[in-house]
Amino acid sequence: MTTPNSPGPGSGGASAAPAARGGEPAPYGAAVIEVLGVSKTYGGAAPALADVSLTVRAGEAVAIVGPSGSGKSTLLNMIAGLDRPTAGSVTVGGDRVDRMSETASARYRRARVGMVFQFFNLLDDLTVLDNVLLPAQLAGLGRAEARGRAVDLLDYLGVGRHAAAYPGRLSGGERQRVAVARALMNRPTVLLADEPTGALDRASGRDVQELLLELSRDGLTILLVTHDTALADACATRAVELVDGAVVRDAPVGWNASASGTVSARGTTSGSGNAGVAR
């Protein structure tokens, strides 16, 4: 079954919205996201990010892991264009995101980025369907034009029956599925997920995990911030570990121990196994 992020009859076909004005998908393996020497400082405090460099290739699913306050969400915000680095550069699909104006940044997010948040960030005074339609409508598509794809996405994600309901009535897992549907509405090049299972119970979390895995298998480039190593292990092909704003490890998923001492993907405690991949 094709996921809704790929063209084809399963994703809405002729009756669905035309292909969203997303970016051209990069050839598999090409560099999609390039973060070079990025630092971020707020006032006189310790840097939230310190000279972080990172490359994400098309089709990769990269997990950003690390303890609370390590700068994971800050890095994601930089890539999403929601914040600007104090130093360094962020390039997505060949475009310097860190240099974009607010308007260009908004257009970039509409076209290339789908975002999923820990606390869903659905608008409680809009129906589920209206929430999903928003990115397409902000991009200029009419309601009728975009409706087909939105309904297909909701059906695909198993929450189609809640289209007319308000988010407050849904469970956490269902809300996160709606959020994923919204994130996929404009066929983004990159999916950025910030602790997507952080507010969910175990069962719901596994549902979302399966969903992300499927999207990854379908070739969607995913950047996933999480402290859930099971999620990272299941969904990601690579893990980048941040500690105090710096990359301490960047390795394929499956390494045994981390430099920070967090529990490894395979469940072993810190201190055992490899010393860790140098930055």
Next chain:
Amino acid sequence: MRLGGGRAAATRRVVLGGLGRRRAQTAVLVLTVLTAVTASLLAAGLLVGSSAPFDRAFAQQHGAHLTAEFDAAKTTTAQLAATGRLSGVAATAGPFPTATLHTTVTDTSEAPGTSGSRPGSGFGLPPLAVVGRGDPGGAVDRVVLVRGDWPDSPGEIALSTSLDIRLPVGTRLTVDGLRGKQELTVVGIVRSTSHTADAWVTPAQLAALAADGAQTGYQMLYRLDTAGTDADLRAGRAAVEAALPAGALAGTQSYLDLRREANAATGAYVPFVAAFGGLGLAMSTLIIGIVVSGAVGAARWRIGVLKSLGFTPGQVVRAYVGQTLVPAAVGIGLGVVLGNLLAVPVLADQADAYGGPRPSIPLWVDVAVVAGAVALVAGAAVASALRAGRMPAVEAISLGRAPRADRGRLARRLAGRLPLPRPLSLGLANPFARPARATVMAAAVGLGALGVTFAVGLGTTLTMIQKENSRDLAADVVVYTGRGGEGAVMNVPAGPGEVQGGPVEEPGAAPGAADPAAVAAALAALPGTAGYFGVARTQLDVRGMVGAADATALTGDLSVAARRLVSGRWLDAPGEAVVDSRFLRAAGLRVGARATVIDGAHAATLLIVGESFDVDDTPSLVTASSSLTGLGLSLAPGEFGVDLKAGTALADYLRAAGDALSPLGAGAAQNEGGESTVIVAMISLITTLTLMIAAVAVLGVLNTVVLDTRERVHDLGVFKALGMSPRQTIAMVVTSVAGIGAVAGLVGVPLGIALHHAVVPLMGDAVSTGMPSAYVDVYGGWAVVGLALGGLVIAAAGALLPATWAAGTRTAIALRTE
């Protein structure tokens, strides 16, 4: 442990912390309260100023209850001075020497303005009653210098503001004397509420003029112990007359006559000043209520957190009342200062209109407005804080994060289906999430639209009145023949035994006046003449009416002289008359009835065919000159009015007319009319008050939108994360109030029109005149459309700044805000 001190310190920290955290909101609160207090002060000041302006001005100037003129040949200065010691006389000024001067304008320093025709060089002024006085102050009639200086040297003269002709400071006048011409320079313009003279010079200058043959007399100014009624004034006059040689008293002027005249004039403006004043106060009250209750309501989340930490409801109320009163106190203080500063030009405009000295805002008004504002702020803050303070902490925290999501859902669904860009449909539905706040904001915008509509209509009405009634004649060109009765009004000392009650016209023709028939023939021969009419003026008695009526007798083409009417039609034929409202009321007649005019033993009956608009205080009548033939009067025209053919160049016509008329002893001038200082002052006042009302409305909107965007900052972050551009954000925020503004405008505009339609006739009633429908029906179709959009403009103006702030908020920061 000092619990009391600890609690107070904690409350203080809450107050200061809240102020510091919400800097933008605090600033908006200060600005809004400042503007509202300023508007309230001005409105209250205007209302107080409209209350008995003559009496206040008269009291301030120690006005003369009785102005008496004496024949210099029949009394001495010692005898006159002794009348100051009569029983019942409280104070005196004088005796001052007086003279009547015939002057000609030699040169004007700038274009003069007048409510009649425009005098230029060579124009002969009506006889001026001049007083020789060394000091503008004194015990009685402390005149006010409006412009320039008091004369303190020979060759200088100061003119009264009560003159019908305005000449600027620097104008040179030539006085025709027995031994040749003397020149005087206008050095000042003076306001005397008692109207004691047309002009003042130094006593030495007057002596020089008297030696040169100017008619002389003396003037005494009296303040009486008892002067409340006409009987009191007659008694005072009688006492003075009895104390002097027979025939010494030439005439007197009673302040009660002036008072009646002034109150009638100012009465025309009290209705609209009251309307604006009331509107200003109502809006200020509403806006302060919106701002303060909104500020406390927006802090609901914080209140919930404080309660969860152990603050009692009482402490919460004290903290938030304090948090509101601190910036409000700053706003009130600044508003009082600004209001008193702005009052200087605003009340000056009102004083110019009322003809009185320039007042300031009384101290008790300052105190009352401050007390009212503090009470309003405290009351609104206590009410809001009590509501929040009593709420369970959990509810306060959850409600404080965002408006209840279930509010306005239907509106959102319906708006979402509109064929509009999504940001606009989102914005249109926003007000329904906070219906109470939206309603109050709509009221503020509606009142603003009402005020602007009312002001536009009133300004249009006054401008029309000024344009159409500032000229004595309704014609393009005025031709003077040098005869009397040209419409100039002057103060002329009464003859022996006469009681002077007010200004009189000078009858009779001056030597060398042009032959009206020759002038008419010359005008008819000029190629540019479309039509002309001759004007002669006199006074006639009317059967059934007490007092005389001013009569204007027309020759030539009556249709050219047509003016705007209250009702009926213009003259068509001899035997018809057009009269003013005062005439109809005084004679107990109506349009369609017949009036009998009398001169001595002769009478003539006229059919009243129309009612004219006339604000003069004397009943007036216009008829064809031939209608009055039976009265046996010599009514040769003293001036002519000429309408030009379309396409005729005025300058060319005046040149040709000058060539044709000069040999006949006549002259032609453009009939420009002048600015009425009263109307100019009122229009200036209207403009200031309207801007203030609009500013208060805009600030009310601004405050509401600031609160709204602060509450919804997280949602804004989500929108931006999903790709809403800054322009789309601004469009969404502005649209959220534009809809309200448009609706409020649709309600406010008809109400403003209704207010105008109610006030304008009242203004006419105050000066005993009807109002032509054209002065009431001033709102054209496109004007109404434009005004209706005014509500939208007010709303959009208030929303633009916070919308721009919202668009510029960093998304990451907005998403962190919960």
